[in-house]
Amino acid sequence: MSDATATHEVPETMWSPTAEQxxxxxxxxxxxxxxxxxxxxxTSATGRPDTDYAALHAWSVADLEGFWSAIAEFCGVRWHERxxxxxxxxxxxxxxxxxxxxxxxxxxxxxxGPGRAxxxxxxxxxxxxxxxxxxxxxxxxxxxxxxxxxxxxxxxxKGDRVVALAPNSVETLVVFLAAASLGATWSxxxxxxxxxxxxxxxxxxxxxxxxxxxxxxxxxKSFDILPTVSALRAELPTLRATVLVPxxxxxxELAGATPWAEFTAQAGPxxxxxxxxxxxxxxxxxSGTTGLPKGxxxxxxxxxxxxLKALRLQTDLAPGDRFFWFSTTxxxxxxxxxxxxxVGATVVLYDGSPGHPDLDALWALAERHRVTVFGTxxxxxxxxxxxxxxxxDTHDLTGMRALGSTGAPLSPEGFRWIADAAGEHIQICSVxxxxxxxxAFLCSSPTVPVWLGELSxxxxxxxxHSFDEDGADLVDEVGELxxxxxxxxxxxxxxxxxxxxxxxxxxYADYPGLWRHGDxxxxxxxxxxxxxxxxxxxxxxxxxxxxxxxxxxxxxAFDGVADSLVIDTxxxxxxxxxxxxxxxxxAPGTALEDVEPLLRKALRSELSPRHVPDRFVVVxxxxxxxxxxxxxxxxxxxxxGVSLEKAVSRDALQDPGSLRPFLELAGRV
Ligand SMILES: CC(=O)CC(=O)O
Numbered sequence: 001m002s003d004a005t006a007t008h009e010v011p012e013t014m015w016s017p018t019a020e021q022x023x024x025x026x027x028x029x030x031x032x033x034x035x036x037x038x039x040x041x042x043t044s045a046t047g048r049p050d051t052d053y054a055a056l057h058a059w060s061v062a063d064l065e066g067f068w069s070a071i072a073e074f075c076g077v078r079w080h081e082r083x084x085x086x087x088x089x090x091x092x093x094x095x096x097x098x099x100x101x102x103x104x105x106x107x108x109x110x111x112x113g114p115g116r117a118x119x120x121x122x123x124x125x126x127x128x129x130x131x132x133x134x135x136x137x138x139x140x141x142x143x144x145x146x147x148x149x150x151x152x153x154x155x156x157x158k159g160d161r162v163v164a165l166a167p168n169s170v171e172t173l174v175v176f177l178a179a180a181s182l183g184a185t186w187s188x189x190x191x192x193x194x195x196x197x198x199x200x201x202x203x204x205x206x207x208x209x210x211x212x213x214x215x216x217x218x219x220x221k222s223f224d225i226l227p228t229v230s231a232l233r234a235e236l237p238t239l240r241a242t243v244l245v246p247x248x249x250x251x252x253e254l255a256g257a258t259p260w261a262e263f264t265a266q267a268g269p270x271x272x273x274x275x276x277x278x279x280x281x282x283x284x285x286x287s288g289t290t291g292l293p294k295g296x297x298x299x300x301x302x303x304x305x306x307x308l309k310a311l312r313l314q315t316d317l318a319p320g321d322r323f324f325w326f327s328t329t330x331x332x333x334x335x336x337x338x339x340x341x342x343v344g345a346t347v348v349l350y351d352g353s354p355g356h357p358d359l360d361a362l363w364a365l366a367e368r369h370r371v372t373v374f375g376t377x378x379x380x381x382x383x384x385x386x387x388x389x390x391x392x393d394t395h396d397l398t399g400m401r402a403l404g405s406t407g408a409p410l411s412p413e414g415f416r417w418i419a420d421a422a423g424e425h426i427q428i429c430s431v432x433x434x435x436x437x438x439x440a441f442l443c444s445s446p447t448v449p450v451w452l453g454e455l456s457x458x459x460x461x462x463x464x465h466s467f468d469e470d471g472a473d474l475v476d477e478v479g480e481l482x483x484x485x486x487x488x489x490x491x492x493x494x495x496x497x498x499x500x501x502x503x504x505x506x507x508y509a510d511y512p513g514l515w516r517h518g519d520x521x522x523x524x525x526x527x528x529x530x531x532x533x534x535x536x537x538x539x540x541x542x543x544x545x546x547x548x549x550x551x552x553x554x555x556x557a558f559d560g561v562a563d564s565l566v567i568d569t570x571x572x573x574x575x576x577x578x579x580x581x582x583x584x585x586x587a588p589g590t591a592l593e594d595v596e597p598l599l600r601k602a603l604r605s606e607l608s609p610r611h612v613p614d615r616f617v618v619v620x621x622x623x624x625x626x627x628x629x630x631x632x633x634x635x636x637x638x639x640x641g642v643s644l645e646k647a648v649s650r651d652a653l654q655d656p657g658s659l660r661p662f663l664e665l666a667g668r669v
Pocket of ligand 1: 332333406407431433434435439
């Protein structure tokens with residue numbers, strides 16, 4: 001694959017830790033700890049092995065057992081039964097982590113530890129209409145114990161499934177922790193999901209209890225979802241109870257449902273069922289644009305050690321920090337966000353539109369609640385940039401030390417905007433991984449600089465490679481992102497995939513025994529990475545292949561372009577065979593004639609003449625999944641003549657109507 005943007009020069013440094021910051025970080029403390037406690041002498045050329053991330057990473061993948069056992073001990077994993085060893089089998093798929101060990105996720109989130117006192121705030125909750133609430137660690141434990149008693153009364157035990165059609169709110173978190181404490185398995189959908197999308201997910205896991213709200217607020221409007229909840233209950237015959245949180249209307253009721261107040265009326269004991277390391281903690285779902293969404297099962301232990309590592313070491317999160325990431329309960333970033341509790345940080349939950357009443361809302365929230373680590377998506381950064389926002393001029397963001405971005409590659413302009421408009425003191429943590437591992441393969445470290453347009457490092461314990469088609473390593477060339485050794489948070493299995501066929505097909509078909517993630521990536525000689533988009537939606541122009549992220553970075557840098565979607569129909573025998581099509585959502589007041597010549601010129605000079613689209617087509621909106629990802633592959637299929645039903649599950653989309661122009665183009669309406 002060629003890479004038209006790679007200059008092979010070291011890009012501008014956007015942020016760099018001071019020597020004191022680096023040495024004072026938890027990751028440096030960990031490096032000193034492994035030297036002192038485990039006798040690991042890191043091979044470092046810098047003279048400061050504790051802040052030499054490359055040396056630590058090299059050890060973490062050369063000695064997986066040593067590394068993950070050190071993480072478990074350094075981060076204080078609470079074993080009930082101690083594991084016999086770290087890795088039983090290391091074969092992928094099917095690696096056996098910490099066999100014999102038992103533990104419980106909820107115990108890690110709820111047990112007081114150094115630096116977190118009972119009366120410290122565990123959770124800050126804010127809703128877009130101004131409703132706010134804080135919950136201390138003591139209150140959170142009490143609430144979880146009550147919900148646990150409620151679940152027990154409903155007959156929930158180890159291995160049962162508890163599902164939630166509920167927002168990013170305190171009640172949702174409480175019931176998740178209560179379910180986990182019992183060894184029950186959790187699954188959640190955001191309340192804006194339609195009945196079919198929720199049924200396609202929840203019916204698979206045959207839940208015992210459903211947690212639901214009466215409605216939600218988004219973009220200044222209230223949405224009553226009681227009809228959805230009723231319809232859903234009718235489709236889930238295994239349900240023994242529905243718990244209703246009166247989230248919008250304090251008087252809301254649903255026949256046959258247990259009101260929240262009644263469900264949590266009993267003060268119960270807070271106990272933690274010890275479960276095996278790979279016992280199902282939750283089921284997440286693959287984006288599910290076609291067929292039934294795949295249920296990705298993660299284990300208690302895998303998530304505990306992965307999130308401890310990611311949050312304590314890579315993010316430097318600790319008690320006293322306030323951790324925010326904009327997410328709904330239908331995206332894995334919710335699961336990652338609440339992991340802040342594992343390291344004693346305060347988690348800041350936000351429910352609503354990130355753009356209501358305007359794009360300032362989350363920056364105001366960050367100031368009001370003194371957020372220290374602020375997470376968002378690359379499209380949100382792009383929107384703020386386009387809107388000309390300068391939050392540093394209107395808010396005190398001096399306490400914000402890191403800004404995380406994910407969901408799509410963050411453009412170089414996005415990096416510049418964060419430094420310029422939010423603050424150059426902020427470490428830009430562009431991270432990439434996926435629902436599949438509920439984690440990032442590529443991320444940041446408090447000991448490593450941030451280079452323009454790059455993800456600073458491969459995560460510790462993640463053996464990340466860029467491979468060519470023959471499985472040879474590439475440096476400074478774009479290849480397939482491949483993980484060559486097991487990680488503890490890889491799926492324990494897919495739901496209802498008894499012989500593992502679907503799991504193998506999803507990740508292990510191309511490079512047997514190795515995890516192919518489906519992203520284009522360039523590994524730089526500095527140890528940093530650049531993501532070029534999904535490898536299954538490549539732009540292939542006369543053999544010159546490029547990820548779509550490059551394309552969007554050029555096109556969406558124009559003020560007149562609000563959103564875009566690029567589809568290369570070359571390889572699909574599509575109706576428009578061989579055409580590169582660029583769909584544009586134009587900003588108000590912009591005409592295609594104004595921007596098209598400029599876009600052609602910019603794409604020609606910044607990418608290549610082959611990447612100038614054959615046609616630009618104006619559309620009202622870009623089809624996105626419920627998690628906000630652009631539907632490149634489904635649209636490509638529609639244009640190739642695949643039937644709508646096979647190309648995409650309409651209920652998995654934010655706005656199924658957004659498909660219409662593509663169906664028209666394919667001559668289907
Ligand atoms: C960490 C991630 O990879 C999140 C996402 O983009 O879904």
